[in-house]
Amino acid sequence: MKTEPTPANEDLLRRLAPQVLGALVRRYGSFDTAEDAVQEALLAAARQWPREGRPDNPRGWLIRVASRRLTDQLRSEDARRRREETAAALTPRDAFVEPPPGERAPAEDDTLALLFLCCHAELSPEARIALTLRAVGGLTTAEIARAFLVPEATMGQRISRAKRRIRAAEAPFGLPHDGQDRGRDLGPDHAERLADVLHVLYLIFNEGYTATSGRDLQRADLAAEAIRLTRAVHAQLPDDGEVAGLLALMLLTDARRAARTEPDGSLVPLAEQDRSRWNRAAITEGVALVSDALTRTPLGPYQLRAAIAAVHDEAASDADTDWAEILALYAVLMRLVPGPVERLGHAVAVAMVHGPRQALDLLAALDADERLAGHHRLEAVRAHLLEMAGDRAAARAAYAKAAGLTLSLPERRYLQSRAARIAE
Missing domain, CATH: 1.25.40.10 (Tetratricopeptide repeat domain)
Structure with missing residues (x-):
């Protein structure tokens, strides 16, 4: 066991939460129930890790605890007896063993599949975005409400309804293709689902780059997670110009992060930033991405936003x-x-x-x-x-x-x- 301060544990839990949720949804197929189980596991970790130390395999620990919570709940609900029997067959309650590398899709794949599940066609565009921000982005309901300029209670109801619709639809978990047809269409609702996915990632990045509330201007963990997820989408759809444009926009914007604040955390406007502190590698990658997309794919808003960011950065x-x-x-x-x-x-x-x-x-x-x-x-x-x-x-x-x-x-x-x- 490794003992770490609570803030480090909190950061780790935020990063692992969507991966653990993705793993449970893949195995049990119940989004709503799996999220409840993951939340219980996160609470258990928040209580135990500061006192007992962080486990050597935090993700495996969270999956094990969440799986036990979920199977306990499934056993207690007669109406879900069939799911309980399936879950018990897949993962015995007291015999959980973390699968070895290569036996299952990596955590990133589960997170990406969770991202597309949250953008299911049964949900309205607003519900898709809100649910993904909550389940994959790790934003609180209050943060999501501020991003949409609506009351927190309204957003809480929207997220709850979205989870109920996902459960009622019995939506299959996984990417809309088998992984062998990279860059090809993801299905009849491809454009709509992808647009919502990109919008969600954009909102997560914006909240990370300029937090809507609090003492800190930036939440680097959220910005980094948005970039990571967008890279995952780009890997699946390398020929989509808007995916490349969004990734470029994030890189070109995040490249200025180190120069945006003084040592005391105070804000430095763009015109006054020390440009020698900008991340030149990120700028080079971002410029290359948007330049390639503009020359060979249909023009889109994210490409144009990235092009504007590139003019500033260059x-x-x-x-x-x-x-x-x-x-x-x-x-x-x-x-x-x-x-x-x-x-x-x-x-x-x-x-x-x-x-x-x-x-x-x-x-x-x-x-x-x-x-x-x-x-x-x-x-x-x-x-x-x-x-x-x-x-x-x-x-x-x-x-x-x-x-x-x-x-x-x-x-x-x-x-x-x-x-x-x-x-x-």
Whole structure:
């Protein structure tokens, strides 16, 4: 046994949870019941590992404990007697042995299969994304609710309904193909399921890159998990341009992570970052991925977002950024995805090319969009543009308003510092 501090155990449990859930769903076929068993195993680990030490095989320990919880529950429910008999035959309660390497699909495969199960056709797009964020991404219900700008209770009900639908559908566990036809179509609902999978991974990455709440600006574990899962999808679909585009976008964005904060955790905006601290290997890989996708696959939103990130990353300094190219890319992106976030980014590019006043007119139209109205990012961009325009009093008020809207402590402190600097 290895003794580790609780934070290290918590990080490990977060990484292992979807792998353990995938292993149980593969064996027992009950998503809802398996998730309950995994949660019990995670709670047991959180109690025992700090006191008794971390086991040498944490994943095997969690699977063993969760399997016992699950088989106990199956035995106690007469209505599930058939599942209990199948589970008992597959994995005897007191004789669990971790399968040797090569005997079963690796943990990553189980996690990827779980990802596609959560995007089952029986679920609405909103339910697919929420369930995957919960089961695979490890986000709390509160974090998912903030990502969708809905009340936590509403999101909790959405996730519960999704789990019930998965159970009622008796959806088979596994990838929609047998692994021998890499890069080929995953089935009749391929495009819809893949779009939801990519959206989920994008949301997980965004929560990791800029946490919606808390003391830390970033949650590197979530960003790394999103990149890992996207690599797994890319390995299955190497010819899909949007999968490559999303992976490129994550790499090009995450490449700046080390320069985004000061040693005390305070936020450093893009224009002020030390670019020598950016991860050049990640930038090189990301540029290569998006360049290849743009030349040989149909154009998609993730490719365009990655191309915008590449323009930023390849500039030697903030002053060298080719804002005209970024503006042109945003114009194409908005034709494909005319959403509020895209329009907000477009407004910033307009300000850098044509001046802040024209961009402020664009922001006025966003005030009526309920998806963004009252969000701190809209107010933060407005404050920045007002500062560029020389309207110091309005900029100070907008920075203060934005600071009051965010739940992220580093973002709040940064916005407050901008307001205070203008007041000096």
